[in-house]
Amino acid sequence: MxxxxxxxxxxxxxxxxxxxxxxxxxxxxxxxxLIPTTGALLDGDVAAQTRQVLAxxxxxxxxxxxxxxxxxxxxVYLRDMADFKAMNDVYAAFFGEHRPARATVAVAGLPRDxxxxxxxxxxxx
Numbered sequence: 645m646x647x648x649x650x651x652x653x654x655x656x657x658x659x660x661x662x663x664x665x666x667x668x669x670x671x672x673x674x675x676x677x678l679i680p681t682t683g684a685l686l687d688g689d690v691a692a693q694t695r696q697v698l699a700x701x702x703x704x705x706x707x708x709x710x711x712x713x714x715x716x717x718x719x720v721y722l723r724d725m726a727d728f729k730a731m732n733d734v735y736a737a738f739f740g741e742h743r744p745a746r747a748t749v750a751v752a753g754l755p756r757d758x759x760x761x762x763x764x765x766x767x768x769x
Contacts, residue, residue, distance in 0.1 A: 650707030653700045654678035657755070663708045665768060670708040674721065674763040675700040676755055690727035690759040694734040697762050705766055713742050714767040720748040721761040731760055 648663035648670075649656070656662055656673065663672040677686040677693035680703065686696045705711055722731060728748065744764070754761050 646708075648704065648708045650703055652680055652703035652707060654680050654683060662704045665708050668768045669716075670705065670710045670714075670766045670768055672701055672704050672708070672764045672766065674719075674761040675704065676758045676761050678756075685756050685758065689730065690722075691730045691734050693759050694731045694762075695738075697760055698734070698738045701762060701764060705764075708766075708768070710766045710769050712739065712766075714769055715739070715742070715744040715764050716766055717745040718747075718762055718764045720746060721751045721754060722748065723751065723754055723757075723759050725750040727759055 646665040647661040648665060650662060653662055653675070660673055663670050675697045677696040678684065678700065679686055680700065686693055702712055720731065722728060
């Protein structure tokens with residue numbers, strides 16, 4: 645098992661790793677819309693936050709020796725299901741023709757009161 649920490653994504657804000665590689669799989673922790681270079685929260689709507697979240701996931705995947713085309717499953721956590729369409733439009737553009745399995749759930753709250761958090765499982769490249 646290998647614990648992943650890359651400076652290209654926000655540092656973990658608790659007792660966890662950005663990702664863990666086990667065998668040929670990468671388990672990425674949930675990412676929120678933090679700007680990696682400053683640790684500041686991106687101030688924006690759910691579309692802007694989703695773009696930052698996916699960029700952060702991309703950086704973690706690369707740091708773990710994988711890439712977005714190897715993502716098998718994602719879980720999307722939304723503060724408000726009314727944000728689904730805006731999140732989904734950004735998500736669809738990010739993954740293109742690659743269609744990993746996905747669950748999307750509405751939650752009562754997320755860290756730093758963000759609008760969206762996404763985690764994933766991927767194959768190592």
